[in-house]
Amino acid sequence: MYQYSCMNAISEVGLQKFTDQYTKTEVKEDADALLVRSAALHDMEFSDKLAAIARAGAGVNNIPLERCAEQGIVVFNTPGANANGVKEAVIAGLLLASRDLADGINWVKAESGNEDIAKLAEKEKKNFAGSEIKGKKLGIIGLGAIGILVANTAVHLGMEVYGYDPYISVDSAWNLSREITHITDVNDIYRECDYITIHVPLLESTKKMINEEAIAEMKDGVILLNYARDLLVDEEAVVKAVQSGKIRRYMSDFPNTTTAGVKNCIVTPHLGASTSESEDNCAVMAVKEVMDYLENGNINHSVNYPTCDMGKCKGVCRVAINHKNIKNMIGQFASVLGEADMNIANMANQSKGEYAYSLFDLDTQITDEVVEKLKNVQGVLRIRIL
Numbered sequence: 001m002y003q004y005s006c007m008n009a010i011s012e013v014g015l016q017k018f019t020d021q022y023t024k025t026e027v028k029e030d031a032d033a034l035l036v037r038s039a040a041l042h043d044m045e046f047s048d049k050l051a052a053i054a055r056a057g058a059g060v061n062n063i064p065l066e067r068c069a070e071q072g073i074v075v076f077n078t079p080g081a082n083a084n085g086v087k088e089a090v091i092a093g094l095l096l097a098s099r100d101l102a103d104g105i106n107w108v109k110a111e112s113g114n115e116d117i118a119k120l121a122e123k124e125k126k127n128f129a130g131s132e133i134k135g136k137k138l139g140i141i142g143l144g145a146i147g148i149l150v151a152n153t154a155v156h157l158g159m160e161v162y163g164y165d166p167y168i169s170v171d172s173a174w175n176l177s178r179e180i181t182h183i184t185d186v187n188d189i190y191r192e193c194d195y196i197t198i199h200v201p202l203l204e205s206t207k208k209m210i211n212e213e214a215i216a217e218m219k220d221g222v223i224l225l226n227y228a229r230d231l232l233v234d235e236e237a238v239v240k241a242v243q244s245g246k247i248r249r250y251m252s253d254f255p256n257t258t259t260a261g262v263k264n265c266i267v268t269p270h271l272g273a274s275t276s277e278s279e280d281n282c283a284v285m286a287v288k289e290v291m292d293y294l295e296n297g298n299i300n301h302s303v304n305y306p307t308c309d310m311g312k313c314k315g316v317c318r319v320a321i322n323h324k325n326i327k328n329m330i331g332q333f334a335s336v337l338g339e340a341d342m343n344i345a346n347m348a349n350q351s352k353g354e355y356a357y358s359l360f361d362l363d364t365q366i367t368d369e370v371v372e373k374l375k376n377v378q379g380v381l382r383i384r385i386l
């Protein structure tokens with residue numbers, strides 16, 4: 001039996017995928033797996049029982065990845081599962097920034113008791129006039145799951161699209177419309193584009209990537225969209241630029257005291273992935289990842305451990321070892337098993353940065369004594385027998 005705990009509301013469509021081998025617990029210390037959306041886990045202590053954390057979503061900046069890896073806790077996310085939801089929010093953002101729909105709607109609300117509203121509207125509408133996106137240049141920074149969907153949709157809406165992503169995956173490159181201009185110097189995006197949207201993860205290297213210098217390179221009256229993370233942008237510099245008119249509008253999905261309520265900053269309460277479809281997709285993927293890891297030891301879509309998948313165990317038992325990516329680990333594991341007269345029927349070993357993962361299918365049941373010996377190999381972080 002396994003136990004899981006939810007750190008945020010997780011879609012029931014996903015939770016129903018758990019078989020009767022799983023029960024939900026409110027006691028986090030009892031959980032084998034945690035499911036989370038945006039709850040911040042940096043200050044949370046993790047129990048020795050916790051084997052996996054699944055982020056039902058894309059961004060993992062709310063999770064201490066390194067600390068988890070060191071404790072042998074595999075962190076998963078759900079790549080692409082909410083990308084369409086975010087893409088649609090970004091397209092809405094493009095339109096909201098171009099047409100003064102939000103102020104127009106607010107005007108109608110404010111005048112709702114006015115009997116002359118229809119006549120007055122025809123007089124006042126000039127105050128809410130805007131521009132069209134067709135024929136305008138859109139720069140996209142980050143061509144991952146969301147960036148490529150935004151890029152391809154914007155092409156269909158008649159925009160001229162420029163894309164920048166020095167680390168683009170082969171999959172993304174295949175899926176990108178040929179109409180998109182490939183940019184290798186991000187400054188060309190700043191200099192050329194009428195609209196700029198960012199879709200990169202929040203990392204040390206991307207923090208405040210949109211700063212005063214970047215803004216200075218941009219066209220006057222540019223529209224900036226941020227559906228990725230607020231800390232990617234120096235928002236104090238953005239607010240100054242909005243107030244001076246350098247930036248015509250700033251669309252953000254991340255409210256904070258810097259941008260909330262500022263004229264021409266249109267901020268939504270982190271709604272990008274808040275659609276029933278995205279929530280279901282993310283939850284289903286997260287639950288499948290957790291079950292495959294807890295039951296079979298397979299790792300797919302982890303952000304702190306390598307992909308490693310041997311399907312279902314064909315031997316008598318499977319030994320799953322989370323360990324440091326250092327020399328001679330496999331040699332030592334094989335010696336311990338060999339000395340105990342245990343044959344390895346099948347095995348896999350993969351590494352990612354400082355961490356590695358090994359799976360061994362054995363022809364015989366492993367004993368506690370051998371498990372103890374494997375645990376004592378320096379660099380081993382966790383062992384599970386499946």
Ligand SMILES: NC(=O)C1=CN([C@@H]2O[C@H](COP(=O)(O)OP(=O)(O)OC[C@H]3O[C@@H](n4cnc5c(N)ncnc54)[C@H](O)[C@@H]3O)[C@@H](O)[C@H]2O)C=CC1
Pocket residue numbers: 057058059060079080082083086141142143144145146147164165166167168169172199200201202205206227228229253270271272273274
């Ligand atoms: N508003 C919301 O509700 C949501 C926000 N997000 C945010 O959007 C981000 C992107 O999501 P996905 O597209 O699903 O992730 P992804 O991992 O598929 O794509 C990220 C892309 O950024 C690229 N990249 C990394 N560093 C870069 C740099 N310095 N310059 C240019 N490109 C760079 C990567 O090569 C990758 O192609 C997430 O990390 C998350 O922070 C994601 C989902 C929902």
Ligand SMILES: O=C(O)C(=O)COP(=O)(O)O
Pocket residue numbers: 037038056057058059060082270272273274
């Ligand atoms: O997937 C992401 O990175 C998101 O930002 C979505 O966050 P949420 O699951 O809506 O709290």
